[in-house]
Structure formats: C-alpha cells, structure tokens
Amino acid sequence: MFYNLLFPLTSEWTALNVFRYISFRSLAALITALVLSILMGPRFIAWLRRLKCGQYIHEDVAVHAAKAGTPTMGGLLMLSTLLVSMFFWSDLTNRYVWQVLLVFVGFGFVGFWDDMTKLRHHQNKGISGKAKIAGQLLVACAAMVLLYMDPNYSSKLTVPFFKEVTFDLGLLYLPFGVFVMVAASNAVNLTDGLDGLAIGPSIVACLVFSIFIYITGNARFASYLLVPYMPGVGEITIFCAALVGAGLGFLWFNAYPAQIFMGDVGSLSIGGALGYLALLCKQELVLSVVGGLFVAETLSVILQVSYFRWTGGKRIFRMAPLHHHFELKGIPESKIIIRFWITSILLGLVALSVLKLR
Numbered sequence: 071m072f073y074n075l076l077f078p079l080t081s082e083w084t085a086l087n088v089f090r091y092i093s094f095r096s097l098a099a100l101i102t103a104l105v106l107s108i109l110m111g112p113r114f115i116a117w118l119r120r121l122k123c124g125q126y127i128h129e130d131v132a133v134h135a136a137k138a139g140t141p142t143m144g145g146l147l148m149l150s151t152l153l154v155s156m157f158f159w160s161d162l163t164n165r166y167v168w169q170v171l172l173v174f175v176g177f178g179f180v181g182f183w184d185d186m187t188k189l190r191h192h193q194n195k196g197i198s199g200k201a202k203i204a205g206q207l208l209v210a211c212a213a214m215v216l217l218y219m220d221p222n223y224s225s226k227l228t229v230p231f232f233k234e235v236t237f238d239l240g241l242l243y244l245p246f247g248v249f250v251m252v253a254a255s256n257a258v259n260l261t262d263g264l265d266g267l268a269i270g271p272s273i274v275a276c277l278v279f280s281i282f283i284y285i286t287g288n289a290r291f292a293s294y295l296l297v298p299y300m301p302g303v304g305e306i307t308i309f310c311a312a313l314v315g316a317g318l319g320f321l322w323f324n325a326y327p328a329q330i331f332m333g334d335v336g337s338l339s340i341g342g343a344l345g346y347l348a349l350l351c352k353q354e355l356v357l358s359v360v361g362g363l364f365v366a367e368t369l370s371v372i373l374q375v376s377y378f379r380w381t382g383g384k385r386i387f388r389m390a391p392l393h394h395h396f397e398l399k400g401i402p403e404s405k406i407i408i409r410f411w412i413t414s415i416l417l418g419l420v421a422l423s424v425l426k427l428r
C-alpha cells in the first residue's frame with residue numbers, strides 16, 4: 071500500500087523514493103510481521119485458551135503428556151500478521167503477490183478446517199484424509215492454472231549444479247507443480263511434532279528462497295548468476311521476508327517449552343507456500359535440498375509404513391516420523407530441535423551454493 075500510495079509522490083518529495091526498493095520494503099515487512107506477532111501473541115494465546123482451542127495429546131509418546139491443552143492454531147497469528155505486513159509493504163498491483171497469498175491462505179483454510187474439526191471432536195479426529203487432499207489439490211490446481219496463464223510460464227526444469235541440463239516437462243509440468251505444493255505442505259505438517267521443529271527449518275527455507283526470488287526478479291543478477299529472469303517476481307521477496315518475520319514472531323511463543331502450536335492452519339499454509347516459491351523462481355529441485363529435513367521426515371514415514379506392511383509388523387524406526395525415533399531413544403526434546411535446526415541451516419547453505427557451483 072505504501073508503495074502504491076507514496077512512491078508516485080517521489081517527484082514532490084525525493085525521500086519517498088526509498089519505497090521503490092524491494093530490499094527496504096522487505097526489511098520493513100519482516101520487522102512489521104515480527105513486532106506485530108510478539109505484541110499480539112500473549113492476547114492471541116489467551117483468546118485461544120478462552121475458546122478452549124487446546125491440543126489433544128496422543129498417549130504413545132509419554133513425554134508429550136505435559137503438553138496437553140497447549141493452544142493450537144497459532145498459524146492464524148502468522149497468517150494475520152503476514153497479511154497486515156503484506157498490505158502495508160507490497161505492491162498490491164503485482165499479480166504474483168495475489169497468487170502467493172491465494173496459495174498461503176488457501177492451504178491455510180484447509181488446515182483451519184481440519185483444526186476446527188479436531189477441536190469439535192476432542193479426539194484429534196480431523197477431516198478425512200481424502201477431504202484434506204482434495205482441498206490441497208484444489209488450491210494447488212488453481213495456483214498452477216494461474217502460473218500456466220502467466221507470460222513468464224516455463225515448463226522447463228533446471229537441475230541444481232548443472233549449468234546446461236534442463237528437462238522440458240511439457241504439459242506434465244502442471245501435475246508436477248501440483249505435486250510439489252501438496253507434497254511440501256504435507257511434509258511440513260509431518261515435521262510439526264516438537265516445539266519449534268517445523269518453524270525453524272521453514273524460516274531457513276524462506277530466507278534461502280528470498281535470495282533466489284530476489285535474484286530471479288533482477289535482470290542483472292539473474293544474467294550474472296545464470297538463473298531464469300522473471301520480471302515482477304522480485305516483489306515476492308517481500309512475502310518471504312514477511313513470512314520470516316511472522317515465523318520468528320511465532321517461534322517466540324513456540325520455542326521449547328511451547329506456549330502455542332501452529333496447527334494444520336500453520337503447517338499446511340507454510341508448506342504450500344514454500345512449494346509455490348520454488349516453482350515461481352524455477353528452483354523446484356532446490357526445494358528438496360533446502361527442505362531436506364522435511365524430505366527426511368516424510369521418507370521415514372513412507373519407509374516405516376511400507377516395511378511394517380511388508381514384514382507383517384516389524385519397524386525400522388522406533389517410531390516415525392524421525393523426530394519420534396530420537397525422542398524414544400531418550401534424546402531430550404530441545405537437543406533434537408536444535409540439531410534439526412543446525413541441519414536445516416547446513417542444507418540451506420548447500421542450496422545457496424547452487425548459485426555459484428555449476
């Protein structure tokens with residue numbers, strides 16, 4: 071809004087030129103979302119408590135019993151502070167701004183529906199798996215149709231670390247894009263099982279994508295670093311920054327021992343948005359590197375379930391997803407969380423090296 075209202079007045083007051091810069095507005099968006107989250111957090115948590123939005127806890131991991139009743143749906147705090155920040159700092163005439171918000175809010179709505187159903191049933195029984203996937207597919211398909219109609223649309227897949235190698239997926243790029251968003255959304259959801267475990271790596275992934283997106287939207291940097299140039303995409307750096315701010319603000323309260331959980335409204339929306347960001351800057355495969363931790367958690371579930379069925383009851387891990395395996399081995403929760411964060415920072419750095427190592 072500031073960009074749309076104040077930048078045109080630059081001729082009268084040159085200081086307003088600062089609103090032209092994506093870097094300035096990104097920083098402002100991050101600070102706005104972060105400060106708003108920290109200020110609103112305590113009232114928001116108290117409000118959720120009044121509404122009795124407490125988490126139902128399974129009995130299988132005994133150490134989690136103490137978490138019973140922790141308010142969930144903290145994703146709503148991230149969603150609202152991000153929207154306010156985007157309203158103030160982004161160029162509201164940019165089509166990618168509306169597209170990324172459609173994905174973020176759309177996936178968030180599916181999660182919200184699931185969270186509300188769980189709360190009503192008091193037994194952690196949310197909407198059916200089919201309904202959840204159908205909702206996610208609907209949002210992802212809408213996003214892919216919009217990307218397909220975009221003048222910058224390309225069905226080519228770039229391969230990290232190889233300058234010349236690209237695969238043109240043709241029409242298959244559409245279902246591939248849908249898969250990327252839905253898979254990312256569910257992978258973040260599976261990871262969200264310890265305090266701060268999902269939000270930490272999500273912040274790292276968002277920071278990495280803010281760099282990729284900024285470069286993609288800047289003709290000079292894009293040509294120097296050999297990434298596809300897409301005019302207008304740079305504006306989404308502001309979304310990434312606002313999400314980092316909202317995520318850090320949420321982490322303020324979700325840090326061990328958590329005062330609030332993000333709920334599916336948080337995990338599905340963040341995962342879906344990460345998938346969309348990867349598609350937007352044509353770094354689809356880099357997502358599996360920067361989000362390597364989400365991939366590992368998902369693979370642990372796939373392996374565990376397949377092996378269990380194949381052997382008629384044997385397990386590879388003490389329990390899947392992976393973080394439960396470490397918990398049941400007796401490693402303290404905070405140690406697992408911090409080690410997962412360190413791993414995600416390492417993966418983020420490897421992902422960034424793609425820009426130079428080709």
Ligand code: 57M
Binds near residue numbers: 130
């Ligand atoms: C959601 N939700 C957390 C919270 C959070 C197929 C199967 C592997 C699915 C999987 C599953 O349901 N995963 C998706 C995981 C839950 O957190 C809530 O859910 C939201 C995210 N959707 O925001 O609202 C619990 O996680 C803990 N938590 C924290 N801090 C946080 O910041 O401590 C969450 C956020 C919370 C809290 O205890 O209640 C969850 O884990 O349920 N299922 C599982 O993960 C189950 N694994 C399993 O059954 N493994 C089997 C097979 C089938 C693979 C096996 O290994 O044999 C475990 N879930 C739980 N206990 N709770 C089993 C043990």
